[in-house]
Amino acid sequence: MKIIPPFEKKPANVRSDIFVASRRDFLKVGGLVAGGFMLGVNFYSCTEKGKKIASLTPSVYLSINPDGEVTIIAHRSEMGTGIRTSLPMVVADELGADWSKVHVVQAEGDEKKYGNQNTDGSFSIRQFYLPMRQAGATARYMLIQAAAKEWNVKPEECDTDNGQVVHKASGKTAPFGDFVEAAGGVAMPPPDQLKLKDPGQFKLIGRETPIIDLHDIVTGKAVFGIDAAVDNMKYAAIKRCPVVGGKIKSYNADKAMAVAGVLKVIPINGGDIPMTIFKPLSGVAVVADNTWAAIKARDLIEVEWDLGPNAGYGSAAHIEELKKEIVKEGTVRRARGDFDQAKKNAKKIIEHTYVAPYMAHGMIETPTAVAVVKNGSCEVWACTQNPQGARDALAQELGLSSEKVRVNVTLLGGAFGRKSKPDFIVEAAMLAKECGFPVKVQWTREDDIHHDFYHALSVQRVVATIDANNKLSGWNHHIAYPSIGATFDASVIQPTDGELGQGALDFPYDIPAIKVETHDATSHIRVGWLRSVRNIPQAFAVGTMLDEIAEARKMDPIANSIDLLGADRSITFNSEIPKGSYPNYNEDIARYPWETGRMKKVIERVARDAGWGKKFAKGSAMGFAAHKSFLTYTACIVEVKVEGSQITIPNVYYALDCGTPVNLDRIKSQFEGGAQFGTSIALKSEITIKNGQVEQNNFDAYKIIRMPESPKQIHVSIVESQDKPTGVGEPPVPAYTPALCNAVYAATGKRIYKLPVDLGA
Amino acid sequence: MPKYSIQVNGSTHDVDVLEDMPLLWVLRDILGMKGTKFGCGRALCGACTVHLNDTAIRSCSIPVSAIGQSKITTIEGLSEKGDHPLQQAWEKHIVPQCGYCQTGRIMNAAALLKRNPKPSEEDIEQAMQGNLCRCGTYNRIKLAIQSATGQTVMG
Numbered sequence: 001m002k003i004i005p006p007f008e009k010k011p012a013n014v015r016s017d018i019f020v021a022s023r024r025d026f027l028k029v030g031g032l033v034a035g036g037f038m039l040g041v042n043f044y045s046c047t048e049k050g051k052k053i054a055s056l057t058p059s060v061y062l063s064i065n066p067d068g069e070v071t072i073i074a075h076r077s078e079m080g081t082g083i084r085t086s087l088p089m090v091v092a093d094e095l096g097a098d099w100s101k102v103h104v105v106q107a108e109g110d111e112k113k114y115g116n117q118n119t120d121g122s123f124s125i126r127q128f129y130l131p132m133r134q135a136g137a138t139a140r141y142m143l144i145q146a147a148a149k150e151w152n153v154k155p156e157e158c159d160t161d162n163g164q165v166v167h168k169a170s171g172k173t174a175p176f177g178d179f180v181e182a183a184g185g186v187a188m189p190p191p192d193q194l195k196l197k198d199p200g201q202f203k204l205i206g207r208e209t210p211i212i213d214l215h216d217i218v219t220g221k222a223v224f225g226i227d228a229a230v231d232n233m234k235y236a237a238i239k240r241c242p243v244v245g246g247k248i249k250s251y252n253a254d255k256a257m258a259v260a261g262v263l264k265v266i267p268i269n270g271g272d273i274p275m276t277i278f279k280p281l282s283g284v285a286v287v288a289d290n291t292w293a294a295i296k297a298r299d300l301i302e303v304e305w306d307l308g309p310n311a312g313y314g315s316a317a318h319i320e321e322l323k324k325e326i327v328k329e330g331t332v333r334r335a336r337g338d339f340d341q342a343k344k345n346a347k348k349i350i351e352h353t354y355v356a357p358y359m360a361h362g363m364i365e366t367p368t369a370v371a372v373v374k375n376g377s378c379e380v381w382a383c384t385q386n387p388q389g390a391r392d393a394l395a396q397e398l399g400l401s402s403e404k405v406r407v408n409v410t411l412l413g414g415a416f417g418r419k420s421k422p423d424f425i426v427e428a429a430m431l432a433k434e435c436g437f438p439v440k441v442q443w444t445r446e447d448d449i450h451h452d453f454y455h456a457l458s459v460q461r462v463v464a465t466i467d468a469n470n471k472l473s474g475w476n477h478h479i480a481y482p483s484i485g486a487t488f489d490a491s492v493i494q495p496t497d498g499e500l501g502q503g504a505l506d507f508p509y510d511i512p513a514i515k516v517e518t519h520d521a522t523s524h525i526r527v528g529w530l531r532s533v534r535n536i537p538q539a540f541a542v543g544t545m546l547d548e549i550a551e552a553r554k555m556d557p558i559a560n561s562i563d564l565l566g567a568d569r570s571i572t573f574n575s576e577i578p579k580g581s582y583p584n585y586n587e588d589i590a591r592y593p594w595e596t597g598r599m600k601k602v603i604e605r606v607a608r609d610a611g612w613g614k615k616f617a618k619g620s621a622m623g624f625a626a627h628k629s630f631l632t633y634t635a636c637i638v639e640v641k642v643e644g645s646q647i648t649i650p651n652v653y654y655a656l657d658c659g660t661p662v663n664l665d666r667i668k669s670q671f672e673g674g675a676q677f678g679t680s681i682a683l684k685s686e687i688t689i690k691n692g693q694v695e696q697n698n699f700d701a702y703k704i705i706r707m708p709e710s711p712k713q714i715h716v717s718i719v720e721s722q723d724k725p726t727g728v729g730e731p732p733v734p735a736y737t738p739a740l741c742n743a744v745y746a747a748t749g750k751r752i753y754k755l756p757v758d759l760g761a
Numbered sequence: 762m763p764k765y766s767i768q769v770n771g772s773t774h775d776v777d778v779l780e781d782m783p784l785l786w787v788l789r790d791i792l793g794m795k796g797t798k799f800g801c802g803r804a805l806c807g808a809c810t811v812h813l814n815d816t817a818i819r820s821c822s823i824p825v826s827a828i829g830q831s832k833i834t835t836i837e838g839l840s841e842k843g844d845h846p847l848q849q850a851w852e853k854h855i856v857p858q859c860g861y862c863q864t865g866r867i868m869n870a871a872a873l874l875k876r877n878p879k880p881s882e883e884d885i886e887q888a889m890q891g892n893l894c895r896c897g898t899y900n901r902i903k904l905a906i907q908s909a910t911g912q913t914v915m916g
Contacts, residue, residue, distance in 0.1 A: 080859030080896045210855050217860030218851045219843035220796020220836035224861055227795040235790065260762050260779055292779060292786040295802075363895050364800045364808055365861045413798070413861025414895045445801040665855055669898070673858055676897025699805040699893060708886040710899040 017041065018138040020184055036065035036180035037142070041135050061135055062091060064143075068163055068177030070097045075107040076128075077119040077385045078213070079363075079412035079419065080673070081729045082666030085211045086125060087132050090662060093204040094136025094197055096160030097176075104212055109387020109407035118386040120420050120529065121585065122630035122727025125662055129725045137196050141189045146182035147174065199660070199722055208665035213411065224413045225368040225383025226442070233370060233438040234263060235291045236431050237298040240283035240451050243692035244525050245273040245308040247282050255300040256286055261293030265301065266434050268427065273309070274490040275526050277421035278393040281451055285431055291442050307692060313524035315457055315689040319355055322459035322480045322521055326353065330478055330517030331494060334505050336576045337513035339465075342474030346465035350548055354462070354541040356755040358687035359455040360696075361530055362680075362704050365413020366443040367424035371432040377404040378432075382425045383412040390422035397426050398433060416677075417529040421453050449702050450694045453528025454687055456481045458537040462545045465513075470553050472564060474513040477504055481537070486523035494518045495534070497580040503538035503627060503734060505573055505582050508594055509546075510566025514576070525689060535629045535734035536681060537755075543625035543738025544752060547745065557624050557742065558607050568597030585630050592724070598633045598657050599626060602719060605655035606635040609717050616747075619643060620650075623743025625735045632731035633657040633719075638711075640743040645760035647683060647744065649711040654732065656716070659723035667728045671716040674732020679711060680704040682737040683756050767828050769794070770838025778825055785809045785820040788835060796836035796864045800893070807892030810865035810872075811835045817872035819891075836864040839871060847871055850909035858896035866892045870906050879910050 019040050039062045063071045072091050078084035088104045091097075107114055140160050147165035148155040151172055159166050164173045199206065216222040241247065253265035264287040271279025284301050288294040343349060369382035378398055384390050387407040395402040412419055428441040443451075458481035465474035483499060485492035495518050497505065504516050530536070550560035570593035573582040584592060603626050606612075610622060619642050626635040639651040652675045661667050684703040688695045696702040741752035750759065764777045769792065776791050783802075788794045788811070797820055800808030804819035811820045812834040839845050847867050850856075857863045866889070873880055873888040880888065885906050894902070 078859075080857075082858070208855075210852070211857070213860060214852050214855065214857065215843060217857045217863055218848045218867060220794075220864045222860055223795075224798070226789075226799060290778070290782070290786060290790040291799075292782040292790070296779070296781070361895075363859075363861075364806060364893060365798070365859075366800075411861075412859060414859045416895070442799075445803070445806075669855070669858055669901070672900055673897030676899055677895070698803050699801050700803070704893060704895060705897075705899075706890045706893065707899045707902070708890050710897070712900075714900055 018135055018188065020188070036063060036177070037183045038063040039135065039139055041131065062139055064139070064176050064180050066177045066180055068175040069101055069103060070095070070176070071103045071105055073107050074104050075114040075117055076124045077117070077387070077409050077412055079119065079385060079415035081670060082211050082663055083119065083124045084213065085209060086663045086666060087128055089204045089209055090129060090132040091136040093202050094133045095139050096162065098163030099204060101163055106409050109384070109391045109409065111388040117388050118420055120385055120417060122632070122729045122731060124727065126631065126724070126726050129660070129662065133196050134194060137194050138189060141194065142183040142186040143176055143179050145186040146179040150179070150182065205662055206660070206664065209663050210665070223410050224365055225381070225410045226365055226413070228370045228381035228410050228440070230370060230372055230438045233440050234287050234289065234435065235294045236285050236287045236439050236441045237291070237294040237444065238268065238283040238285040238427060238441065238447070239298050239301050239303060240281040240447065241270070241305050241307070242450060243305070243307040243310050244275055244281065245310050247306045247308065248284065249304040249306045251284050251301055251303040253284070253301050256297035259288070259293055259297040259300065261289035262297045263287050263289065264435060266431060268430060274486060274488055276488050277423060277453065277528070278396065278426065280423045280427045280430070287431060287435055287439060294442065295444060310524045310692040313689060313692045315358060319457060319459060322519070323353060325519045326459050326461045326478045326480050328519065330519045332515060332578055333500055333518055334514060334516040334573065334576050335578060339474045339476050339513040339515040342465045342467070342513040343463065345467060346473060347468045348466040348552055349463060350545070350552060351461065351463045352545065352753055354460045354537070354544070354753050356458045356537040356540060358457045358689065359530060359681065359685045360449050360452040360687050360702055361416045361418035362685070362699070362702060363414025363416055363418060366445060366448045367419065368440065368442050369425040369428040370438060370440040371425070371428035372438045373398065373429055373433040376400065378429055379406040379408070380425055380429060381408045381410055383410050383415070383419055384422065384425060385412065385415050385420035386422065389420065390425045393422040393426050394429050398429060416531040418452060421528060445698050449696050449698060453487065453526045455530035455536065456484070456527045460537065460541040462541055464545055464549050466549070466552055472509070472511045472549055472553070475507060475509070475511055476515045476517070477507065477541070478517050478519060479504055479538070480519035480521045482521050482523035482527050484527050484529060487527050490523070493520045493522050498583050499534040501583040501585070502534040502629060503542060505577065506594060506628070507542065508571055508596060508599070508628070509564040511564065524692065531677060532629055532730035532733040535627065535730070536737065539625065539627040539734035540737045540741070540755060543627060543735065544741050547623070547738070547742040548751065556613070558603060558612060561626055562600050562603060565596040565600055568600070570595050587631065592631050594628065599628060602626065602633045602635040602655040602657050605717050605719065606637050606653050609655060609715055610637040610651070610653040612637060619747055621743050621746030623739045623741065623746055625738035625742060627735040629731045629734050631726040632728060634731045634735050636735040636739040638736065638739040638743045640740065640747050642744060642747045642759065645758070647757070647759065649679065649740070650713065652711045652714045654714070654716045655719065656728070656731065657719040657721060658728050658731070659721050659725040661718045661721070662725055664718060667718055668716045670728045671732040672714045675711050675714045675736055676705055678733050678736030678740070679709070681733070681755065682740045683709070686756055763826070765825050765828070767825065767833060768830065769833045770835060776825065780826040781824045783821050784811070784823050784825055784828060784833070787825050788820060794835050794837050798861055798865060800862065806862070807869055808862050808865040810868040810892065812868060812872055815872060815875050817869045836868055839868065845871065846909040847874070847905065850905035853908065854901045854905045856898050856901040856905050858898055862892060862894045866894070866902065874910060879912060880906065
């Protein structure tokens with residue numbers, strides 16, 4: 001068994017060096033007008049003691065021109081979390097800028113300049129909050145030094161506010177623009193003299209700031225991947241092999257070529273098993289004058305496929321196979337105490353099997369990319385979460401050095417993990433190279449549903465033992481699902497530590513015996529990560545089983561969870577992990593410990609907000625679950641009303657602790673959206689596979705929640721904190737499904753062991 | 762290829778395209794009006810919603826040959842300055858997350874308000890159920906529509 005943590009690539013403990021940038025540095029960044037005062041930043045990873053472990057070459061992040069206009073680079077992809085607003089906002093707040101005069105420019109993909117840009121893992125705020133503050137504070141320091149010199153006053157008597165330098169004693173104020181030339185000559189502040197603002201001085205951080213793209217979005221001017229265009233661009237649609245790993249035997253394009261506007265038909269020899277995320281699937285592309293001609297002609301191509309070894313695969317049979325596997329002894333991945341002894345001495349044993357399906361991402365903008373390949377270089381425009389991954393994949397495919405590849409990042413019309421895979425961008429580049437003119441690849445919805453990197457199906461078995469003193473004495477969690485690791489390396493047939501670290505290895509409850517075991521599950525399709533990843537099934541099993549344990553102990557579910565969390569303490573899991581380690585979302589567990597006290601606080605808060613314990617009419621009830629993911633503590637209560645097999649959701653309550661809250665509005669919006677996303681997972685979404693082929697085609701069969709079925713009111717409480725901030729994109733999702741299932745049980749007496757919930761079954 | 766003369770946002774456009782080309786691709790690829798989005802191609806998600814006269818339609822599923830002399834309005838033509846009451850309410854309540862589905866959604870809501878200026882919560886849910894949002898902005902959409910119609914907002 002190989003263990004490849006899929007999330008290990010991110011740099012930890014990001015620090016920054018700041019320097020005065022040259023005009024040349026600045027001109028490297030597309031779309032910027034150089035002038036005035038420019039600062040660059042080196043991002044680097046370092047050890048706990050501050051020793052640099054990876055140095056990255058300079059980037060440029062901030063300029064102030066003589067008119068006082070501030071330009072800040074956004075180096076993370078915007079897919080709806082608000083990160084394109086929130087990180088520049090942090091710089092602007094420390095700087096004391098006039099936010100209304102700040103321009104944000106999207107960075108191209110360049111690891112040397114920007115460090116890791118892969119926008120996933122609820123990672124951006126966690127890693128870049130401090131460097132961005134330091135960036136803003138450095139610029140403030142230098143402007144103040146320049147102003148103080150000119151005014152002949154002491155720098156410590158000056159401050160910045162709303163785009164001005166201010167000398168309080170004399171009442172002197174002048175805009176930043178007046179000092180930009182002089183500021184460029186000021187010596188950089190020694191790190192120990194760089195003063196960051198006290199939280200009480202913040203004007204943007206910790207408040208509700210509208211996203212910068214708001215007006216462009218509501219007027220249709222925002223540029224997404226689908227909107228990118230270059231001169232002489234043609235349009236492509238691709239008929240891809242319906243089975244992963246299949247190849248083209250032969251094809252007939254006569255009918256396709258007869259469609260008016262069709263220019264070329266081009267076969268694509270895709271990747272082999274394992275597919276990885278870098279290679280496209282095999283297929284036949286039509287390139288045409290417009291999207292419609294390409295799609296229409298694509299549908300007319302007749303292909304004979306060699307479907308390959310996955311042609312016999314079926315998801316229903318796979319689940320049955322895993323149900324048989326899961327009752328055996330597995331590979332022990334975490335062990336505390338003696339579970340077998342706990343089972344022997346148990347007064348009551350509860351045992352259940354939990355099944356969850358494949359899911360597709362279903363972001364409303366399908367994958368789309370534009371590529372220009374000429375003169376030994378490549379430039380693309382794409383809705384990508386991971387521009388550097390795309391750049392490397394393109395360089396590899398085209399045989400170019402990465403310096404010859406430029407990846408421009410558009411807005412992303414939703415992503416949820418799908419758009420961190422560059423396969424669709426590579427398709428565009430392959431076709432552009434073959435054609436000799438720019439090509440845009442447009443995926444249809446059917447393409448997207450049929451050829452996603454799916455959230456893997458899962459089968460889990462949990463055995464819980466309760467002793468004669470009514471204590472939970474043992475917890476045995478068996479897990480089987482195709483690993484994301486198998487998408488890269490077919491020999492991976494058990495979950496990785498990275499996957500198990502999402503709610504299974506980090507089972508935080510203070511009980512004497514814990515045993516987590518994993519089982520073989522081979523992969524037959526492309527498996528990938530979807531918003532909150534393996535936390536989804538693992539929180540479902542853990543969160544619903546805890547509710548059952550509470551019932552068996554004759555305890556209120558919330559009192560049960562608080563009791564099981566035990567004394568306030570910081571947990572490290574590593575001593576109980578026989579091989580490998582607890583990844584803690586790639587953070588040092590000493591810097592970001594698992595603190596039971598913080599979890600108890602959010603549980604108590606959500607109970608108070610929801611009025612937990614109140615009585616409902618028959619058919620209505622509340623359910624609870626709590627789950628830490630991506631270092632953010634989340635507790636959730638869902639209220640349901642069940643009529644027949646119909647479930648409506650009048651209220652959802654969340655309490656969360658994400659450390660310092662940066663943009664209150666976007667934190668709330670992520671949780672509101674998380675509840676909606678969770679409702680789709682719990683009640684609607686399921687991908688099934690027969691003969692190696694996805695059975696659903698479009699949003700009629702692959703269902704996501706619509707407005708009438710959606711939670712009516714979503715209440716979000718954010719714990720006040722000055723602790724290090726953590727991400728909020730994914731943490732709303734995991735606790736939601738078990739909370740909903742527990743509410744359904746409280747309302748109907750029916751326990752849920754299979755997703756999506758089907759009360760009619 | 763046949764030629765069509767269609768009315769979009771108050772102007773006449775002559776286009777020379779396949780007769781079964783959906784209006785969506787005429788708008789996007791031929792006329793360069795990209796505020797109307799592709800989402801599903803089968804009238805299941807609402808991202809491509811425009812007005813045909815005063816009715817909301819899914820432009821992905823109506824061929825150009827069926828438009829005739831009907832007046833098409835897209836998000837680009839909804840208001841001169843981007844200040845339709847719904848656009849203002851969308852901004853006030855910071856509705857969008859990724860923003861991709863919102864133009865089709867605003868067009869759908871604008872058609873609703875033309876026929877029902879004070880929609881109830883249920884009216885809104887029924888009228889908007891054809892518009893999918895994967896980010897999950899449904900609650901704020903309801904708030905924005907109610908606030909745009911001068912109604913007391915829920916919650």
